Amino acid sequence: xxxxxxxxxxxxxxxxxxxxxxxxxxxxxxxxxxxxxxxxxxxxxxxxxxxxxxxxxxxxxxxxxxxxxxxxxxxxxxxxxxxxxxxxxxxxxxxxxxxxxxxxxxxxxxxxxxxxxxxxxxxxxxxxxxxxxxxxxxxxxxxxxxxxxxxxxxxxxxxxxxxxxxxxxxxxxxxxxxxxxxxxxxxxxxxxxxxxxxxxx
Amino acid sequence: xxxxxxxxxxxxxxxxxxxxxxxxxxxxxxxxxxxxxxxxxxxxxxxxxxxxxxxxxxxxxxxxxxxxxxxxxxxxxxxxxxxxxxxxxxxxxxxxxxxxxxxxxxxxxxxxxxxxxxxxxxxxxxxxxxxxxxxxxxxxxxxxxxxxxxxxxxxxxxxxxxxxxxxxxxxxxxxxxxxxxxxxxxxxxxxxxxxxxxxxx
Amino acid sequence: xxxxxxxxxxxxxxxxxxxxxxxxxxxxxxxxxxxxxxxxxxxxxxxxxxxxxxxxxxxxxxxxxxxxxxxxxxxxxxxxxxxxxxxxxxxxxxxxxxxxxxxxxxxxxxxxxxxxxxxxxxxxxxxxxxxxxxxxxxxxxxxxxxxxxxxxxxxxxxxxxxxxxxxxxxxxxxxxxxxxxxxxxxxxxxxxxxxxxxxxx
Amino acid sequence: xxxxxxxxxxxxxxxxxxxxxxxxxxxxxxxxxxxxxxxxxxxxxxxxxxxxxxxxxxxxxxxxxxxxxxxxxxxxxxxxxxxxxxxxxxxxxxxxxxxxxxxxxxxxxxxxxxxxxxxxxxxxxxxxxxxxxxxxxxxxxxxxxxxxxxxxxxxxxxxxxxxxxxxxxxxxxxxxxxxxxxxxxxxxxxxxxxxxxxxxx
DNA sequence: TATGAATGAGGGTTCATTCAT
DNA sequence: CATGAATGAACCCTCATTCAT
Numbered sequence: 001x002x003x004x005x006x007x008x009x010x011x012x013x014x015x016x017x018x019x020x021x022x023x024x025x026x027x028x029x030x031x032x033x034x035x036x037x038x039x040x041x042x043x044x045x046x047x048x049x050x051x052x053x054x055x056x057x058x059x060x061x062x063x064x065x066x067x068x069x070x071x072x073x074x075x076x077x078x079x080x081x082x083x084x085x086x087x088x089x090x091x092x093x094x095x096x097x098x099x100x101x102x103x104x105x106x107x108x109x110x111x112x113x114x115x116x117x118x119x120x121x122x123x124x125x126x127x128x129x130x131x132x133x134x135x136x137x138x139x140x141x142x143x144x145x146x147x148x149x150x151x152x153x154x155x156x157x158x159x160x161x162x163x164x165x166x167x168x169x170x171x172x173x174x175x176x177x178x179x180x181x182x183x184x185x186x187x188x189x190x191x192x193x194x195x196x197x198x199x200x201x
Numbered sequence: 202x203x204x205x206x207x208x209x210x211x212x213x214x215x216x217x218x219x220x221x222x223x224x225x226x227x228x229x230x231x232x233x234x235x236x237x238x239x240x241x242x243x244x245x246x247x248x249x250x251x252x253x254x255x256x257x258x259x260x261x262x263x264x265x266x267x268x269x270x271x272x273x274x275x276x277x278x279x280x281x282x283x284x285x286x287x288x289x290x291x292x293x294x295x296x297x298x299x300x301x302x303x304x305x306x307x308x309x310x311x312x313x314x315x316x317x318x319x320x321x322x323x324x325x326x327x328x329x330x331x332x333x334x335x336x337x338x339x340x341x342x343x344x345x346x347x348x349x350x351x352x353x354x355x356x357x358x359x360x361x362x363x364x365x366x367x368x369x370x371x372x373x374x375x376x377x378x379x380x381x382x383x384x385x386x387x388x389x390x391x392x393x394x395x396x397x398x399x400x401x402x
Numbered sequence: 403x404x405x406x407x408x409x410x411x412x413x414x415x416x417x418x419x420x421x422x423x424x425x426x427x428x429x430x431x432x433x434x435x436x437x438x439x440x441x442x443x444x445x446x447x448x449x450x451x452x453x454x455x456x457x458x459x460x461x462x463x464x465x466x467x468x469x470x471x472x473x474x475x476x477x478x479x480x481x482x483x484x485x486x487x488x489x490x491x492x493x494x495x496x497x498x499x500x501x502x503x504x505x506x507x508x509x510x511x512x513x514x515x516x517x518x519x520x521x522x523x524x525x526x527x528x529x530x531x532x533x534x535x536x537x538x539x540x541x542x543x544x545x546x547x548x549x550x551x552x553x554x555x556x557x558x559x560x561x562x563x564x565x566x567x568x569x570x571x572x573x574x575x576x577x578x579x580x581x582x583x584x585x586x587x588x589x590x591x592x593x594x595x596x597x598x599x600x601x602x603x
Numbered sequence: 604x605x606x607x608x609x610x611x612x613x614x615x616x617x618x619x620x621x622x623x624x625x626x627x628x629x630x631x632x633x634x635x636x637x638x639x640x641x642x643x644x645x646x647x648x649x650x651x652x653x654x655x656x657x658x659x660x661x662x663x664x665x666x667x668x669x670x671x672x673x674x675x676x677x678x679x680x681x682x683x684x685x686x687x688x689x690x691x692x693x694x695x696x697x698x699x700x701x702x703x704x705x706x707x708x709x710x711x712x713x714x715x716x717x718x719x720x721x722x723x724x725x726x727x728x729x730x731x732x733x734x735x736x737x738x739x740x741x742x743x744x745x746x747x748x749x750x751x752x753x754x755x756x757x758x759x760x761x762x763x764x765x766x767x768x769x770x771x772x773x774x775x776x777x778x779x780x781x782x783x784x785x786x787x788x789x790x791x792x793x794x795x796x797x798x799x800x801x802x803x804x
Numbered sequence: 805t806a807t808g809a810a811t812g813a814g815g816g817t818t819c820a821t822t823c824a825t
Numbered sequence: 826c827a828t829g830a831a832t833g834a835a836c837c838c839t840c841a842t843t844c845a846t
Binding site: 004007008011042043044045046049 | 807808809810811812813
Binding site: 406409410413444445446447448451 | 834
């Protein structure tokens with residue numbers, strides 16, 4: 001790789017890292033572009049070379065971070081010998097919740113974007129340095145499953161929303177239920193939701 | 202009531218109304234205090250007599266509007282002869298969803314505050330010109346119910362989160378499922394969640 | 403007048419004065435709003451209380467300054483006992499040219515606006531603290547004149563353009579003819595132009 | 604010609620063309636060097652190899668374009684059999700006005716540089732790929748003329764200024780007189796100005 | 805010669821907040 | 826209580842210019 005190209009990539013990386021840190025620490029509203037470039041140690045103009053504005057870099061980060069999270073969850077899943085589709089979903093749910101719980105900044109950041117609307121795009125965008133994205137992974141898991149499900153997209157949506165929304169509350173506020181207890185409640189609720197979508201022959 | 206006190210109340214009212222309209226129309230980030238006082242037709246300084254800042258007035262509005270919404274739902278419920286607790290919850294859910302669907306600005310506004318954390322405070326605060334609040338109403342309904350529920354607070358939390366989060370997505374984006382269809386899915390999911398919390402003797 | 407109103411007027415006045423000085427000294431392109439408010443000794447925000455941008459204040463200054471100039475010329479004319487319309491025009495022309503020659507900054511400033519397009523608006527706008535504007539004055543002079551003119555508006559246009567354009571060149575560059583000599587040439591040319599528009603009965 | 608030299612010429616040409624197009628389309632103030640190099644498809648640094656700044660390229664363009672215009676007018680004149688000096692001047696005037704009217708961008712661009720000061724330099728600079736310039740052409744025409752003129756430089760100055768200034772107003776604003784009508788008025792005025800400078804023996 | 809990534813000063817503009825009236 | 830003119834810090838963003846390649 002040419003040296004200039006390398007430098008360029010490095011600047012972008014630095015900007016992404018600095019933004020992420022600031023967004024998770026102090027929120028996007030209170031983070032100015034001046035803050036970002038100062039932390040990234042690049043000139044102000046450089047920011048505008050690669051990003052349109054604060055929200056542009058935010059979206060890129062969201063896509064990046066969420067996809068990364070799900071891929072890591074999927075990789076961890078592959079290390080296990082879980083076979084049932086329902087159990088796989090619960091595993092992923094717990095993995096993601098644990099990761100978020102370890103990194104509260106990340107929770108604050110993806111917060112209300114850990115919801116379907118923005119999320120979907122992230123999930124459908126190809127994961128860096130790999131040919132897959134979570135959507136495909138999900139569909140592949142469905143195919144392999146012995147138990148079949150109707151309206152599987154809506155089912156996923158319901159799961160993501162309830163897990164995302166409740167997870168946020170428990171992780172950030174420990175209210176109305178502490179994190180570890182929430183996981184049990186969510187597991188039961190998610191299983192009961194999934195049950196409804198099973199196709200019985 | 203003294204005339205000055207009356208005037209004072211009127212100014213506050215005007216500020217609240219103007220804020221609400223602007224917040225729902227253009228979002229809180231893009232609404233300035235100048236915008237608010239201009240629309241409310243009061244002087245800039247007057248704003249600071251009654252509110253600390255934009256976020257202060259926002260919180261007061263959230264509490265006000267959400268409580269109002271649930272009280273209206275409850276009043277509507279009383280006009281019916283629904284007896285079962287589960288059916289009552291579904292009724293309220295549908296009522297609230299319909300109201301939000303009619304007023305998308307309101308959805309945008311309460312958006313991610315239609316979640317437990319902020320919401321709880323709203324629900325516990327007494328409703329203007331009435332002695333009740335939604336929390337009490339909920340507990341009263343529980344007491345009257347023949348079917349008993351364990352962990353009823355957590356159950357309510359799960360319901361509110363899933364309804365709030367999914368409702369938002371369906372109302373604003375019609376994605377991944379249009380509003381009317383979502384209601385069926387949610388009804389089934391909520392019922393199945395509630396089933397788990399039933400105490401069987 | 404209330405004290406606040408007085409203060410307000412004073413700030414506007416200061417901004418106008420500072421702008422004029424800077425525009426004439428260093429040109430409008432090289433004058434920033436920062437420069438203006440610094441010279442006017444007001445806060446930056448104050449500028450935006452009264453003007454939209456640099457060009458807004460420029461237009462207001464042009465209208466103000468040009469009208470002022472013509473009114474002074476007209477007042478000077480009234481001190482004389484010149485009777486003929488043609489002689490009056492020449493008098494005004496010479497008066498304006500002399501004034502511009504005394505104040506080269508003003509010439510630079512009104513420069514390319516000392517032309518019909520922008521000028522017309524200035525001439526038609528009422529002069530501060532007086533009921534008249536130059537357009538009316540011109541028409542009144544025409545009416546009183548024994549000699550009548552056809553296409554008098556176009557005639558005025560031709561005169562203003564030739565005087566403005568040539569005056570600029572002579573005053574700023576002394577080229578191709580020094581100022582005092584130019585006046586003779588212009589006088590002859592203007593008279594010959596006017597002759598063509600005389601209505602002979 | 605060496606290949607590098609050829610490339611160089613081509614880059615300069617491209618920069619000039621791009622600048623001209625942008626200046627006439629959106630004005631010089633709103634045109635940035637980034638715009639120019641992007642349109643010219645050369646690198647930013649390349650601009651600075653050949654031009655000092657925006658105003659440098661502007662001046663070169665003005666000289667180029669105006670001279671070109673007058674040369675084309677002169678060439679057209681030579682296609683006719685007009686003999687009288689006065690008629691020749693009127694012919695050139697009309698030719699230039701028509702050209703400008705066809706290309707309003709050009710009018711905006713040369714605008715107030717279609718006046719003596721800047722213009723003179725353009726007229727005196729040799730026309731590319733030809734040994735002549737307009738100044739020489741004018742003097743040659745004078746010599747051949749039967750009618751002789753005093754102060755011929757000043758006379759030319761007056762003509763250029765009145766035609767340039769009035770032409771601008773009529774072409775851009777159609778005010779106070781539409782283009783075609785203006786030409787008649789200008790013709791009469793220019794002829795009457797010229798009459799004064801005739802030397803009668 | 806030619807490049808174009810990087811710079812950072814400085815432009816315009818907004819707006820929460822104050823305070824004399 | 827109520828006002829609204831004034832503030833000025835802080836924002837976003839542009840762009841002429843440089844310089845290592």
